Amino acid sequence: MNKSELIEHIANQADISKAASGRALEALIGAVKSTLKKGNSVTLVGFGTFDVTKRAKRAGRNPRTGEAITIKAAKIPKFRPGKALKDAVK
Numbered sequence: 001m002n003k004s005e006l007i008e009h010i011a012n013q014a015d016i017s018k019a020a021s022g023r024a025l026e027a028l029i030g031a032v033k034s035t036l037k038k039g040n041s042v043t044l045v046g047f048g049t050f051d052v053t054k055r056a057k058r059a060g061r062n063p064r065t066g067e068a069i070t071i072k073a074a075k076i077p078k079f080r081p082g083k084a085l086k087d088a089v090k
Helices: 003-014 018-037 083-089
Strands: 042-043 048-055 057-062 068-071 074-082
Touching: 003 018, 018 042, 018 083, 042 074
Parallel strands: none
Antiparallel strands: 042 048, 048 074, 057 068
16 A cells, blocks of 8 residues: 555545545654654554664675775664554454
8 A cells, every 4th residue: 555545545434535634644644753853752552653763883895895884873763563453464
């Protein structure tokens, strides 16, 4: 399912227009992004948790030349599914 299909699905399920559905989805995505950027997590009970983890710098190799390089430390967004979501997929 892509974004436009998700917007259409939300519009049909909630009995709202596609435009309103699109705005709601953008608002949700924006809220998750801004919360993660602040270093906080977003927990949706029954669905899952969006969180930020820190990845330490590490050694790597340039695939073209084979030379050793250092990969910078980074903050990485993660998603952990909740129990209800895991059970629904089984």
